[in-house]
Amino acid sequence: MRNAEKSFFKRVRQHLFRERVDREIFGRIFPHLRKEKDYGYSFRTDLEMNAETDHLDILASLRHIERQIGRMPKAYGASFRHILHRDINERLQSFEAVGRRRIQPTSCDPRFVATRA
Secondary structure (H helix, E strand, O other): OOHHHHHHHHHHHHHHHHHHHHHHHHHHHHHHHOOOOOOOOOOOOHHHHHHHHHHOOHHHHHHHHHHHHHOOOHHHHHHHHHHHHHHHHHHHHHHHHHHHHHOOOOOOOHHHOOOOO
């Protein structure tokens, strides 16, 4: 596959990922927290959502999977581990890209500041 095709598909995947994240945030989590509609989340307030998030132990899950990999046949386990880490890295990069776009700017470009009223 040519680089232009890879780049196109990468942009499409990133766009679809961003749309999925924004759709869940704006279309489900925000209305759920505002009590406009119950989407079945286990939290009802920002504080409950943050507390639930703090209890998610991602590193413990990774350690558990690594222990499982240690009990797999060597070649299969190494391949499985490679795929796991590659997929997690790609997903984290997607989240990082979405997050980067949502960060509020800390300064303003003077070219966009009105000088006359």
